[in-house]
Structures are given as C-alpha cells and as structure tokens.
Amino acid sequence: MSKSIALGSMAGIAGTGTCGYAAYKMMQPSNVKEVLIKNNFKLTSELREQEREAAWNKVLETYKVEVAENTKIENKTSTEITSKDIEGWCSKALEVKVKDKDYESTYSKATKWCVIYTSIxxxxxxxxxxxxxxxxxxxxxxxxxxxxxxxxxxxxxxxxxxxxxxxxxxxxxxxxxxxxxxxxxxxxxx
Known part of the structure; x- marks a missing residue:
C-alpha cells in the first residue's frame, strides 16, 4: 500500500470519528427541558392553552400539600405562592444548563412542579x-x-x-x- 493511500485512509477515519463525536455531542440534552423530554416527561408548559391554566392550578394544589424544604421553589410559604409563580419558575428552570451548578437541584424540582403527573x-x-x-x-x-x-x-x-x-x-x-x-x-x- 502506498504511503499516500495509508495517510488518506487515516485522515478519513479521523474525520469520520470527529464528525461522529460532534453529532453525538449535538444530540445530548443541554438544559433541564431537553433532559425532561429525553426522559419521557411531558411538560405542563407545552399543553394546549385551554388546558394549561387548569394544569398549573393542579400543580399549585399539589405544591401546597407536598412541598418540602428541598423541593421549595420560591421564598414564599405554600399559602403565599400562586400558580403564576410556579409557572414563571418553571419557565426559567427549564432553561438551566446541564453544566450549571444548580442543575441537579433544579432538575429534581422540575420533575415535580413542571411536568404532567397523576394525582391521587x-x-x-x-x-x-x-x-x-x-x-x-x-x-x-x-x-x-x-x-x-x-x-x-x-x-x-x-x-x-x-x-x-x-x-x-x-x-x-x-x-x-x-x-x-x-x-x-x-x-x-x-
């Protein structure tokens, strides 16, 4: 095999590997929203408009009885918080980047307060x-x-x-x- 063919083959393999890695990185979720969707959660914010208000009110009622110190999302008591507060928090939380220092905590809270769920x-x-x-x-x-x-x-x-x-x-x-x-x-x- 000639030297130029060998070098060309190696360059092709390296290029393919680089492209494959780049494609892999592009497919990885970059924020809370993308990770939730990848993990098969359905987002309350993506419901049809006429369903959204009732869904956020349901989240509020659940929040009032379920919230604990580690799942609290605002510096308000459970009686002070509103469905609009929760909706606003979720809107910001869904954009938190995977590499952010608050990602784990935000993701954990988002799985409770920003997704569609079944209540008792x-x-x-x-x-x-x-x-x-x-x-x-x-x-x-x-x-x-x-x-x-x-x-x-x-x-x-x-x-x-x-x-x-x-x-x-x-x-x-x-x-x-x-x-x-x-x-x-x-x-x-x-």
Whole structure:
C-alpha cells in the first residue's frame, strides 16, 4: 500500500470519528427541558392553552400539600405562592444548563412542579371512586386509623378527617402501594 493511500485512509477515519463525536455531542440534552423530554416527561408548559391554566392550578394544589424544604421553589410559604409563580419558575428552570451548578437541584424540582403527573384524585376519578363528604361517616372511621394518621389529623371531628382526605387526594399518585393512596382508599371513600 502506498504511503499516500495509508495517510488518506487515516485522515478519513479521523474525520469520520470527529464528525461522529460532534453529532453525538449535538444530540445530548443541554438544559433541564431537553433532559425532561429525553426522559419521557411531558411538560405542563407545552399543553394546549385551554388546558394549561387548569394544569398549573393542579400543580399549585399539589405544591401546597407536598412541598418540602428541598423541593421549595420560591421564598414564599405554600399559602403565599400562586400558580403564576410556579409557572414563571418553571419557565426559567427549564432553561438551566446541564453544566450549571444548580442543575441537579433544579432538575429534581422540575420533575415535580413542571411536568404532567397523576394525582391521587386523578387516580380515584379514573377508578370511578369518590371521596366521602359525610363528616359523621368519616368521624366513625377515625377510630380504626393507625396512630400516625390520628396524629396527623389531630382530632375526631369528621370535618378534620374530611379536610385531611381532600388534601391527601391532591398528592402525587405514586402507585397502588403508595401509603397515602392506601390510607385514602381505606378511610376516605364514599
């Protein structure tokens, strides 16, 4: 084999490798939004306009009962924050670059507050189940609840049980073995 053919072949291989690497790098997600989409999340911000407002309100209701110190997105209490605050935060968060120092935290929060999800209430509705609104019936179920739930509800009044059931239904549905879901099924259905 001649020297020029060998050099030409090596240059071609190197060029192909460089092009392949460049194509690979271009296909890698560069920000939170692209990573969420790559991981099969559907973004609330990409819903049709007429669906978006209801979806952001659902996120707000879930935020109020689910937020913890490590998932908080604003310097506001859960009673002060609005759906517009969450929507605005998500808009900025989706643009955070993968190489940014806040990427991991932002991505984690975005998986909770910026994507379409199923709440326990959604799951109940799809299963044709409804929460009981009869406070005396709910009060009678109080005695059979585990102590940890009694402590969370802090009282036998049916109204407190009803409020607890309503708030719990706004939580994320994590599967049929989820403790919140199981407690709601056992103590809150009509």
């Amino acid at each position: 209430a959604d799951k109940l509705k799809s299963d044709n189940k409804t929460l009981s609104t009869d406070t005396s019936s709910l009060a009678s179920k109080y005695s059979s609840m585990p102590q940890e739930l009694k402590t969370a509800i802090s009282g036998q009044e049916g109204e407190k049980v009803k409020t607890w059931c309503e708030n719990t239904s706004k939580r994320f549905f994590l599967g049929s073995e989820d403790t919140n879901y199981k407690n709601l099924i056992n103590y809150c259905l009509a």
